[in-house]
Amino acid sequence: MILVLDSDITQTQKDKIRNMLSDDGCITREITESGRNVIGIIGNNKKSATDFSSLQGVKEVVPIKTSYKLVSRDLKKGDTKVKVGNVVVGGDRIVVIAGPCAVESREQSLAIAQEVKKYGAVLFRGGAYKPRSSPYSFQGLEEEGLKILAEVREKTGLGVVTEITSPTQADLMMKYIDVVQVGARNMQNFELLKCVGRMGKPVVLKRGLASTIEEWLMSAEYIMAEGNNNVILCERGIRTFEPYTRNTLDLSAIPVLKKLTHLPIVIDPSHATGIREKVSPMARAAVAAGADALMIEVHNNPDQALSDGPQSLYPDQFGQLTRDIYVIAPVVGKQMDFDYLKKSETINNLDKNSSKSAAFIGEYGAYSHKACLGYFGDEITPLPMKTFKDIFQAVESNDAEYGVIPLENSLSGSIHENYDLLQEYDLKIIGEITIRVKHALIAHEGATKETIKKVLGPPPAFSQCRNYLDQYPDFELVPVKATSSAVRHVKDSNDKDAAAIGSTMAAEIFNMKILEESIEDNPRNYTRFAIISKGYKEKADVGKTSVIFSVGNEPGSLFEVMKIFSEYKINLVKLESRPMPGKPWEYMFYADLEADIEKADYAPVMEKLKEKSEYLRILGRY
Ligand code: PEP
Ligand code: MN
Secondary structure, three states: OEEEEOOOOOHHHHHHHHHHHHHOOOEEEEEEEOOEEEEEEEEOOOOOHHHHHOOOOEEEEEOOOOOOOOOEOOOOOOOOOEEEOOEEEOOOEOEEEEEOOEOOOHHHHHHHHHHHHHOOOOEEEOEOOOOOOOOOOOOOOOHHHHHHHHHHHHHHOOEEEEEOOOHHHHHHHHHHOOEEEEOHHHOOOHHHHHHHHHHOOOEEEEOOOOOOHHHHHHHHHHHHHOOOOOEEEEEOOEOOOOOOOOOEOOOOHHHHHHHHEOOOEEEOHHHHHOOHHHHHHHHHHHHHOOOOEEEEEEOOOHHHOOOOHHHOEOHHHHHHHHHHHHHHHHHHOOEOOOOHHHHHHHHHOOOOOOOOEEEEEOOOOOHHHHHHHHHHOOOOEEEEEOOHHHHHHHHHOOOOOEEEEEEEEOOOEEOHHHHHHHHHOOOEEEEEEEEEOOOEEEEOOOOOOOOOOEEEEOHHHHHHOHHHHHOOOOOEEEEOOOHHHHHHHHHHHOOOOEEEEEOHHHHHHOOOEEEEEOOOOOOOOEEEEEEEEOOOOOOOOOOOEEEEEEOOOOOOHHHHHHHHHHHOOOOEEEEEEEEEOOEEEEEEEEEEEOOOOOOHHHHHHHHHHHHHOOEEEEEEEO
16 A cells, blocks of 8 residues: 655654554665655555545555555555665666676676777676586576676776675675576566665675466566665576577567566577577567666677576677667667766766766756756756856856757757857867657647647757647647747646647656657757866867868868868768858858867877868867
8 A cells, every 4th residue: 555645744643653563573664756756555464445545744645556565656656766875776878788698707797898998888798506407407606606797897987797606605695796696587586586685785686487477567566675776677588488489578578567567677699599699689679678687698609608508698799789779779768878988987087176067058847857867867967057157157157067958959059158158258168969859749638639739849849840830720730949848837727728839758757748759850860969078087089089170262162171081081971050240141161070189099080170271179088
């Protein structure tokens, strides 16, 4: 049963409820999230719903009908995010866990760890205690293996995941490991579940070979009942009658689980298929289906692997896969971040006075907010701003460490104001992120498309939804600054005739109804954002440089600059011209180059650029 508390409940009322429940010997959990404060009553409940509903401070009593309680979405509406060091499983960034089936030696593990890290893995996996079907197969290096894993973490910065097969290993696991895995064969080993529950470390709970989703969730309940909320569910294929793959990957478990539970989901296509060439297609499908993380077996010499060689990817195949994930993830609102760990390190090293925040335009739920979460995860506090200029000013005055500014949209084109502000302010572009913009028509509960008379949104959103809006010529279009402010205006005005164009995230944040999803003319609607800051925090290798330059008003002057790029085979991925303030018919050019032109190798390019342009500034490298 869930007691939803009044938002203005007093401390005395709350204490009274708590004391009553504790006198009855009830097991309870209190959860506060986005304005909702609930007490979940999990066990030993002697009282009925009516006993509770008459209590002062209780707004609503909701029964949890399922046999699992703590893992249930009814109890906790928001997604659980499991933190492993700087890595968060369950946010906007896909977490890739990779490594061999078994830790075989120090050299093997360190070599594979370097490779998978290079290709975007943020956690390393490897078994030290292997639950093998045959007692004569390699059983793992045991404590020696755990020590190797700890060394991998030390040398690479990758958190390490390994399987625990008996409660007797708990102390060693506590000493060496970041995430413990309960294997498929142990999913219903209840003593082990209780043990990992008490350990409190993040747990990857694999689905049993022939377990239903409900049984699996009950096993997660065992762990959470011990007070450990850091559970990650891992689908790794189930036994079916189909012999062409080792198991059958149940990808439908992803949307099923997303509805039933708040826990994050990792997909293991390696044990599911058992065949190397089947792993990448299923990994791609898993991301498309909404997985939060992937666990992939990778080996540098799979033919000689001591276990699961045939299903292990070669490192370069793994690299191909993560590149594909990079493209697929934004389609479903997520990101594959190749700079994940480096970014965390930079943020952790920011000096103590840093605001550790990123300014974005609009309000919570804006696409810029989504871009901020996709780029930084939860490590930076998003700071809403009213105008683009406010963002630049906040960064310049150190009120925000970073700024997130949209530069161009694939349907409605460039956001010129930001190009002009880049010219005006002496800030650096240090990164970029592209997100899919999927607009929804959002209104109050009870509204329908037929009752709507006006639609609020920023003009670019109207232009991106032109075909859809043309079907409703009677809608009055009311321009506002940003999609998120449109949603808030509609919410605050309590105007049942009004709708807003905005993100599904904004609809969730403002607790509004989605009348229709994906109303943009073309589903390939992407916005590219630049991340700005006062300067670079580190001098890592980068692939792109943005510059602004102007050239003399004479024949061939722009061509002379273009010739330099051509001569040095530098790919120009964007060229934009903007009028120069106060100089009619003179233009400043913005160019994005696929090269790190501040590097020593490109010194001649810089020299020639300076010679052929009247003004030149590097806006950023990323
Ligand atoms: C493993 O991850 O190496 C493993 C043994 O997996 P499962 O428990 O899914 O078979
Ligand atoms: Mn394996």
